[in-house]
Amino acid sequence: MRGRLTGFLVSAALACDPAAAHHSFAMFDQDHPIEIEGVVHEFRFTAPHTFIILDVSQADGKTTAWALEGGAPTALVRDGWLPDSLRPGDEVKVRIAPLRSGAPGGWWTVHQIHFRDGTAILSRP
Amino acid sequence: MMWRSSIGSIAVAAALAVGDAQAFDESKYPDWTGQWVRVGSGSFDPGKPAGLKQGAPLTPEYQAVLEASVADIAAGGQGNNPMGRCLPPGMPRTMINYEGMEIVVLPNISYILLLEPMDQIRRVYTDGRSWPQRIIPSFLGYSIGQWVDADGDGRYDTLEIETRALKNPRSYDSSGMPFHSDGQTIVKERIRLDQANQNLLHNEITVIDHALTRPWTVTRDYRRERNAIWIETICAEDNRQVRIGKEDYFISADDRLMPSRKDQPPPDLGYFNQAQKEGRQ
Numbered sequence: 001m002r003g004r005l006t007g008f009l010v011s012a013a014l015a016c017d018p019a020a021a022h023h024s025f026a027m028f029d030q031d032h033p034i035e036i037e038g039v040v041h042e043f044r045f046t047a048p049h050t051f052i053i054l055d056v057s058q059a060d061g062k063t064t065a066w067a068l069e070g071g072a073p074t075a076l077v078r079d080g081w082l083p084d085s086l087r088p089g090d091e092v093k094v095r096i097a098p099l100r101s102g103a104p105g106g107w108w109t110v111h112q113i114h115f116r117d118g119t120a121i122l123s124r125p
Numbered sequence: 126m127m128w129r130s131s132i133g134s135i136a137v138a139a140a141l142a143v144g145d146a147q148a149f150d151e152s153k154y155p156d157w158t159g160q161w162v163r164v165g166s167g168s169f170d171p172g173k174p175a176g177l178k179q180g181a182p183l184t185p186e187y188q189a190v191l192e193a194s195v196a197d198i199a200a201g202g203q204g205n206n207p208m209g210r211c212l213p214p215g216m217p218r219t220m221i222n223y224e225g226m227e228i229v230v231l232p233n234i235s236y237i238l239l240l241e242p243m244d245q246i247r248r249v250y251t252d253g254r255s256w257p258q259r260i261i262p263s264f265l266g267y268s269i270g271q272w273v274d275a276d277g278d279g280r281y282d283t284l285e286i287e288t289r290a291l292k293n294p295r296s297y298d299s300s301g302m303p304f305h306s307d308g309q310t311i312v313k314e315r316i317r318l319d320q321a322n323q324n325l326l327h328n329e330i331t332v333i334d335h336a337l338t339r340p341w342t343v344t345r346d347y348r349r350e351r352n353a354i355w356i357e358t359i360c361a362e363d364n365r366q367v368r369i370g371k372e373d374y375f376i377s378a379d380d381r382l383m384p385s386r387k388d389q390p391p392p393d394l395g396y397f398n399q400a401q402k403e404g405r406q
Contacts (some may be wrong), residue, residue: 023209023366024299027201027375027385041378046363048211048242053378065378067365074224074240074356078162100201103383105375 023048028069028097028107033072036106037116038092041065045073045083052086052108054094066104068096079110091116149232154272154281155318157230160353163222164346169297171345171362187303187336194301201386203366205301207294210368211360213245215264216288217294217312217330222347224358232264235270235284242360249286260290262308275317283317297332304337321346324349 038056050070055063070076076085086092094113096106111123165171173179176195183191194204203209213219223241233252239245249270260267266288272281291310296302304310311333319325326349331342333372365376366385377383380394 008166011301024203026198026203027366027373044363047358048360048362048364049364052361067378067383069365072224072358074239074354074358077354077356079244099375099383100386101375101384101389102148103375103377105377105383105387 015089025097025107027100029100030107033097034106035093035095036066037091037093038066040086040088042088043083043086045076045110048072050076052092052094054092056104056105064084064104068094068106068108070108071110076110081110085121085124092121093118143279152280153202154230156323157228157326158351160216160225160227160350160355161222161347162225162350164325164348166312167221167223167298168300169218169302170223170343172343175298179297179300179302181302182338182341183298183302184336187305190303194296194303194393201373201389203299203368205294205296205303206299207296208242209299209366209373211242211364212294213242213264216247216291216310217268217314217332218295218297219245219247219265220314220328220330220345221298222345225350225353225355226347227353227355240356240358242358244358246397249284251284256289262290262292264292264295266291266310266312276320283315286312286314288312288314303336304334310334319346324351363398 006074036054036056038054041055042050042051042053044051044053049072052068052070054066054068056066057063092113093116094108096108099105115121155288166175168179169181170173170179176198177191181191190205194206197204197207208214208218214221214223219239227238229236233250235249235251237247237249239247245265247265247268249268251270251272254269256269257267267290268286268288270284270286273283273285274281275283289311291304291308291312293304293308295304295310297304299372313331313333315329316348317327319327326347328345328347329342330345331338331340346364367374367376367382372389372392373385374382374389374392375385384391
């Protein structure tokens with residue numbers, strides 16, 4: 001099953017501490033987050049920050065791979081995440097701060113991602 | 126036990142090989158074992174908002190560098206932030222302690238093991254040595270420490286450290302607050318446990334730098350995590366934020382360059398055969 005880009009704006013900014021990271025997050029538009037749905041192609045539990053490569057279906061039926069930057073592995077581990085918390089084929093819904101350029105990239109946090117049916121990521125046995 | 130580290134088996138073996146290590150009386154030293162996790166924001170002064178609101182006492186010349194950095198960041202760039210391209214944070218920024226650290230106390234040296242961004246090690250010499258005649262500069266610098274019994278109870282409680290011979294480029298944090306280009310920064314630290322909370326470590330950091338109008342002192346705190354999970358952290362593993370020339374780009378899911386801000390020009394491809402790229406050869 002393919003994901004779909006819901007593309008609606010949400011009012012609340014992503015809870016964040018941009019200065020806490022090794023780089024600035026200014027390239028991500030935190031004032032205009034969007035919610036996207038898609039299928040996990042790859043979950044990269046890597047330094048300096050984790051990445052979800054998410055296949056997202058467009059209105060024209062094509063699929064675009066989004067590069068979604070998350071927290072550092074050390075931070076995710078403290079929140080209970082592991083390298084296999086997301087697996088290829090997982091269908092997820094995630095609120096992101098998109099790249100200001102409009103290119104398919106963004107920034108996500110562990111508090112704003114769920115499986116497509118609304119269940120928590122860490123609820124999986 | 127001759128040491129204070131949970132990873133001490135290797136370290137103590139090395140220490141035992143050094144004659145006087147066997148005289149190490151651990152009861153004289155504070156218990157700083159465990160993982161120390163950052164408390165507060167990732168700005169250099171955790172008590173103030175980021176960027177210009179940090180109130181860094183910069184000279185006008187270096188205040189202009191900061192203002193240009195903040196403006197570039199506001200436009201989607203990385204500004205004056207060498208760490209954004211995976212260079213080490215250096216001193217004193219490394220003591221923001223982004224992802225956790227461990228402190229190994231030995232009689233003649235203490236090691237500060239830092240995860241972010243590339244599992245670096247600070248060596249703090251406490252053997253009474255003088256400053257060497259010549260020191261090759263490094264991002265972490267050369268550190269000489271002295272144990273102090275500040276409360277007079279017969280046990281050391283404070284480690285005072287002075288760090289010199291620092292290498293550029295560095296910035297205080299991701300906002301791009303700059304150091305003087307002369308590389309003459311001196312950093313002084315006073316590290317001690319909180320008197321009421323043995324799981325809280327304070328680090329009073331004073332920076333002396335020619336880009337400052339006066340010494341700048343901030344205090345950072347670290348929380349003890351006794352059941353630590355250590356994750357290897359190598360920044361170059363998958364850093365998808367890259368700088369080419371003066372522009373910061375983002376690497377896409379299919380490993381191509383993407384713009385990080387609207388209407389961003391592509392990098393100069395002058396050394397590439399454009400005709401070949403366009404399929405004419």
